[in-house]
Amino acid sequence: MTARWPDRDRTTIGRYLASLDLRSMKSQTCYRQVLNGFQDVVERHGKLDQHVLVAWLRISAECWAATTRLHRTRIIDRFLDHLLKVGAIDRNPITALREACNIKQCMPVWRALASRNPEKAFAQLRRPQPFGSVLGEVMAEHVALMRNRGYKYSSQSERLLRFDYFLQWNPALQDQPIGVMLEHWAAEKATSNHAVECENLRRILTKIFRHRDPSIPPRRPDPRPQKEVVKHWRKPHIYSPADVRQILDIARSYPSPRAPLRPLSIYTMLLLAYCAGLRRGELARLDIGDVNLHSDTITVRQTKFFKTRILPLPDSVMIELRAYIHARRRAGASQDPRSGLFWHEPGRTRRYTPEAITWLFLAVIRRAGLKPQHGRTGPRLHDLRHSMVVNRILEWYRVGINPQGRLPFLATYLGHRDINSTLVYITVTQDLLHLANERFRAVGAPCLNLAQEVRS
Incomplete structure (x- = not known):
């Protein structure tokens, strides 16, 4: 460890906290308390190693519960990464322990350090070397x-x-x-x-x-x-057009006092998820430069199976997308073409992650009463993609179009290699079965009668 940290005047901790831009005074106090206590332990031991981490955990156990103590270790993880990045320390002991155990997460290392016998815990935690067997x-x-x-x-x-x-x-x-x-x-x-x-x-x-x-x-x-x-796969939930309208209405009125743009962001994300059949990862990766307002298209880049596709959007969707981009600009979002289309306001430069999109959508459909308040049962975000396929086929039946001839176009729009992948999304509902039977009665039944006349 170099002489740059620990420093006596604690300026390193002050600069680090200032770089985090913590908005809550409570969070600032908590971070400062944790980091100052950690530096006190390091100064007493004089060396940043495994023994210092164990000593800090044991001292922290006197004032924090076990779950709180493990949660505060995340603050130490980020601080150690920062110190290593700026060159204030030569090595991160947590990273060294992770590499020694061949694991990717930090929390198992902290749990082993917090155990009664860390050496025994690390012996159980260590994983074999990758591809070290006879094969x-x-x-x-x-x-x-x-x-x-x-x-x-x-x-x-x-x-x-x-x-x-x-x-x-x-x-x-x-x-x-x-x-x-x-x-x-x-x-x-x-x-x-x-x-x-x-x-x-x-x-x-x-x-x-x-x-x-x-x-x-x-x-x-x-x-x-x-x-x-x-046989045990969960059957997808097919949203009716009325369900989709209800979800969109709730999304526009979603309570978000600290992030005023969020309701419109959720509304636009759900609109694209249903009308364009986008996956949650595709929504998260959309850049502002992927929207072409002149040709009314969006470009979905490097998605599943390394494919990129350009999707034309209907006029009604483009009107809503233009309104969102205008509101996004007024809110002060970055106009760099490589910045995320769906912008997370508190972060200034951050985009919504796939996990955040899923969490927001679940909150919306729970407010709509379509999903229980707790548990994993009920509709999912990906079911909007299934619903888009089923409702599109229903519309083709209603206007007299044979869906079989349109399936290759639908497969290309969804980003599939062939229609076999698209067929998985066709859930047989009562409406779909009824319209298919009606088409068979109008087209197929006369053919069968003609065959009977020829045989007679």
């Missing part, structure tokens, strides 16, 4: 190969890592055939989701070893685990 090198090479080909390969990599950790925790399996390893892995859990993971793992491993030895015969996939999981 680790082969799997790591395959992940690198697929990523070099342009694939994200994130979920497959996580699946291979979980299997790799399992092999490292069970060294007796290291010399067994792969079939035996997979049998023990499948027996770890009896859930249907784990059965799907095991089937996907078998498929990936077969692909890996066939790349290395083409003489290995291909493996026939087993669709049964996936079908079993699909």
